[in-house]
Amino acid sequence: ITFNNSGNSIASSGEQVDKSITITAERGINLTTGTDKSVLISNDLKVTNNITASGNISASNFCEKFIQMTNSSSITDTFNTGSFRSAKYILQVTSASKFQTSEMLVLHHNSTASNTEYAQINSDINLVDFSTDVNGANVRLIASSSFISCSVKYNRIIISS
Numbered sequence: 001i002t003f004n005n006s007g008n009s010i011a012s013s014g015e016q017v018d019k020s021i022t023i024t025a026e027r028g029i030n031l032t033t034g035t036d037k038s039v040l041i042s043n044d045l046k047v048t049n050n051i052t053a054s055g056n057i058s059a060s061n062f063c064e065k066f067i068q069m070t071n072s073s074s075i076t077d078t079f080n081t082g083s084f085r086s087a088k089y090i091l092q093v094t095s096a097s098k099f100q101t102s103e104m105l106v107l108h109h110n111s112t113a114s115n116t117e118y119a120q121i122n123s124d125i126n127l128v129d130f131s132t133d134v135n136g137a138n139v140r141l142i143a144s145s146s147f148i149s150c151s152v153k154y155n156r157i158i159i160s161s
Helices: none
Strands: 021-024 045-048 062-068 073-080 084-095 098-109 112-122 129-135 138-144 151-160
Touching: 062 073, 073 084, 073 151, 084 138, 098 129, 098 138
Parallel strands: 021 045
Antiparallel strands: 062 151, 073 138, 084 098, 084 151, 098 112, 112 129, 129 138
């Protein structure tokens, strides 16, 4: 596992790092662990400059995301049916000077997804309707609206199967 630009490793594969790590990325850093490996860092991880990541990033199964809708129906989020059974979302929608917020619980039972959206508050108009389905190996959170200039921010907590 390489954590710095000079190619030096601070931990070998499978080894836990139990101290603070500071990363300064002047040319970019790639952290590759393979499909069945993970990096565990106890305590602090401090990063100077930018971090770019692809794939799924999980911090205790919590994430925060921003989606700009460009169509009347947008897939806002997905999670894997084989790894996770349920999720809770805190949703926030903005369009110009209009706002909406709510919470949603999602449960999948094999090829079907069920959801309940509750505690919705909006500023005079419902901007987005949220629904869920199962498509292949993923549960999808779908945002539908006649306001295609909406931005959707959400926090998600997912619980494993």
